[in-house]
Amino acid sequence: MILLKSPREVQQMLHPGEIVAGAHHRVREILRPGITTGEIDREVERYIREKGGRPAFKGYRGFPAAVCISVDFEVVHGIPGRRVLGDGEIVGVDIGVKAGGFYGDAAQTLPVGKASAEAEGLLRVTREALYLGIESARAGNRVGDISHAIQTHVEDAGFSVVRDLVGHGIGRSMHEDPRVPNFGMPGEGPELKAGMVLAIEPMVNAGAHEIEMLDDGWTVVTRDRSPSAHFEHSVAVTEDGPVILTEGAVPAA
Ligand code: MG
Numbered sequence: 001m002i003l004l005k006s007p008r009e010v011q012q013m014l015h016p017g018e019i020v021a022g023a024h025h026r027v028r029e030i031l032r033p034g035i036t037t038g039e040i041d042r043e044v045e046r047y048i049r050e051k052g053g054r055p056a057f058k059g060y061r062g063f064p065a066a067v068c069i070s071v072d073f074e075v076v077h078g079i080p081g082r083r084v085l086g087d088g089e090i091v092g093v094d095i096g097v098k099a100g101g102f103y104g105d106a107a108q109t110l111p112v113g114k115a116s117a118e119a120e121g122l123l124r125v126t127r128e129a130l131y132l133g134i135e136s137a138r139a140g141n142r143v144g145d146i147s148h149a150i151q152t153h154v155e156d157a158g159f160s161v162v163r164d165l166v167g168h169g170i171g172r173s174m175h176e177d178p179r180v181p182n183f184g185m186p187g188e189g190p191e192l193k194a195g196m197v198l199a200i201e202p203m204v205n206a207g208a209h210e211i212e213m214l215d216d217g218w219t220v221v222t223r224d225r226s227p228s229a230h231f232e233h234s235v236a237v238t239e240d241g242p243v244i245l246t247e248g249a250v251p252a253a
Helices: 007-030 037-050 117-135 143-156
Strands: 068-071 074-076 090-099 102-111 167-169 176-180 197-200 203-205 211-213 220-222 228-230 233-238 241-244
Touching: 007 037, 007 090, 007 102, 007 233, 037 068, 037 090, 074 090, 074 203, 074 228, 090 117, 090 228, 102 117, 102 228, 102 233, 117 143, 117 197, 117 203, 117 228, 117 233, 117 241, 143 176, 143 197, 176 197
Parallel strands: none
Antiparallel strands: 068 074, 068 090, 074 220, 090 102, 167 176, 167 197, 197 233, 203 228, 211 220, 233 241
């Protein structure tokens, strides 16, 4: 069942959304070769709590950290720890926050130091695919219009979208209906209505789309060990078009 939010509830969702945005800004400030993923996790958790939020992933089905940090061929749900980030790696950072009864969820993938031209291309195309998906999040369209916009852009660039993991509705729960796949056909799936809030999140592999899970029970990796990127925003469908709730008022990197 898809839960529609009132305009007032959409406004309230800006609160966790701005904390998510600020936390991502903080990650861009501190990321450098030599930092550990655990240090990023601790700083993000400190920031979220200072702003009055709660890290939504911590303890979620037993997840042991505040932030999901996924490096290179890790797709999503990587567990931060002692790993030292090296120059040229790419690091996906996924941050969820609960504040004022609502959730916000967003992800970005960043180069550590100087990444290869190939890696930069993967990041650029994945980010562009997210924004093309957001552009399609309009009342009267269907979920498949978002999916198709993302898939087409990714595949035109020679990359592949992950099939086994999808975006989702978000609100008073972190995961609500509908599912928002990163592949599909225009005009298919549920109709988009004002008041829907969607976490749109392309996961894009440089190689094939297949994924598998590591023995830690969390970390999702590409089966062919090709690099993978992930960008996500929580987006409200409104009468005036899509509104990104997790972009915040902070300056872009
Ligand atoms: Mg999500």
